[in-house]
Amino acid sequence: VRSKDGFTFPVDVRVSVNISAADAPYLVALLGSPDQVITDEHEKANFTVLESKVILPAVRAIFRNVAQEQSALDFVNNRTQVEATATSHVRKELEKFKITTEGVFVGNIDLDESDAGKALLATQTDKQMALNQEQLYAQKQKAEMARAELVKAQTQADQQKQLAEAEYDVLVKKQVALGREQEALGEARYIEITAEARRKGYEAMVQALGQQGVTQLELMKLVAEGKVQITPQVMVTNGTMSDALAGTLLNNAAANNAAATHQAPPPPPAKK
Numbered sequence: 001v002r003s004k005d006g007f008t009f010p011v012d013v014r015v016s017v018n019i020s021a022a023d024a025p026y027l028v029a030l031l032g033s034p035d036q037v038i039t040d041e042h043e044k045a046n047f048t049v050l051e052s053k054v055i056l057p058a059v060r061a062i063f064r065n066v067a068q069e070q071s072a073l074d075f076v077n078n079r080t081q082v083e084a085t086a087t088s089h090v091r092k093e094l095e096k097f098k099i100t101t102e103g104v105f106v107g108n109i110d111l112d113e114s115d116a117g118k119a120l121l122a123t124q125t126d127k128q129m130a131l132n133q134e135q136l137y138a139q140k141q142k143a144e145m146a147r148a149e150l151v152k153a154q155t156q157a158d159q160q161k162q163l164a165e166a167e168y169d170v171l172v173k174k175q176v177a178l179g180r181e182q183e184a185l186g187e188a189r190y191i192e193i194t195a196e197a198r199r200k201g202y203e204a205m206v207q208a209l210g211q212q213g214v215t216q217l218e219l220m221k222l223v224a225e226g227k228v229q230i231t232p233q234v235m236v237t238n239g240t241m242s243d244a245l246a247g248t249l250l251n252n253a254a255a256n257n258a259a260a261t262h263q264a265p266p267p268p269p270a271k272k
Contacts, residue, residue, distance in 0.1 A: 001067035003075055009117055011067075012107030013059055015090065023098035030097070054097050059104070062089040072117070073124055076109050 002008045019027065027034045027050065034050040047056065066085055067075055075082060083106050091101035111117040209217065 001063050001075075003067050003072035004069060005071045007072035007111065007114070007117055007120060009072065009109065009111045009113055011063060011109050013063065013086075014105040014107060015055055015059055016102040016105070017055065017094060018100040018102055019098070020100070026098050054099070055094070058090055058093040059086075062086050062093065065089075072111055072120060076111055079106050079109070082106055 001011055031049050031053060034048060036049045037046050038049055038052055039045070040047045040052045040056065042060070043056070063086060066082055066089075070078070083104055086106070087101065087104040090104050094101050112121050205213075205217070
């Protein structure tokens with residue numbers, strides 16, 4: 001056959017037919033001896049008269065027409081469609097001879113029998129390989145994009161977790177700072193209230209006892225706590241016991257002031 005795009009190639013075709021006993025006399029009258037074997041001029045092979053004179057001419061004509069309507073590659077790739085089209089046409093043609101066509105089957109399509117056909121198939125093979133390679137690259141790219149999206153999602157999730165932890169840490173520190181601030185304010189308020197209470201208490205004592213009475217009361221507290229020595233240490237010539245006691249108190253006060261001003265230096269560190 002010869003395709004629409006100019007390629008010539010052989011096609012192996014099998015035709016299955018059936019002739020009923022009632023229609024056999026018609027073929028005998030038409031062909032004489034339908035089963036007689038003769039040499040076909042086109043095929044250079046031996047066929048029966050029925051095959052050479054009726055079936056083969058119909059099949060050749062129909063397949064030439066089918067091939068001329070499509071390219072060589074379409075003819076090769078659309079084998080099923082070619083069989084269906086050829087069967088329909090052959091059945092219609094052989095019905096004229098009272099022959100029932102059961103099916104037309106396409107065998108080998110030897111497009112590679114010619115150099116042009118080989119080149120065409122090689123081109124088709126290269127094209128298919130390129131297409132397969134392109135699809136493979138597309139699949140790899142799709143897989144890489146999916147992996148990148150997964151990594152991006154995981155990174156975003158980790159960042160969200162870190163952000164939440166940082167925000168929580170800031171909140172905790174803020175609450176701790178507020179707690180310390182409230183504690184400091186409370187302590188300052190406590191000191192303020194205590195000092196105010198002591199001041200008011202002292203003023204009440206002054207109003208009740210007078211300044212001298214308060215002084216004597218505080219002195220008695222110091223004596224009771226053992227912080228003031230009342231045994232006279234100062235002898236006053238021509239003085240009274242009160243004068244000696246006053247001198248002792250003055251000495252104690254002076255000693256306390258000196259001790260507060262000049263503290264003894266700390267001992268040297270022990271040698272290791």
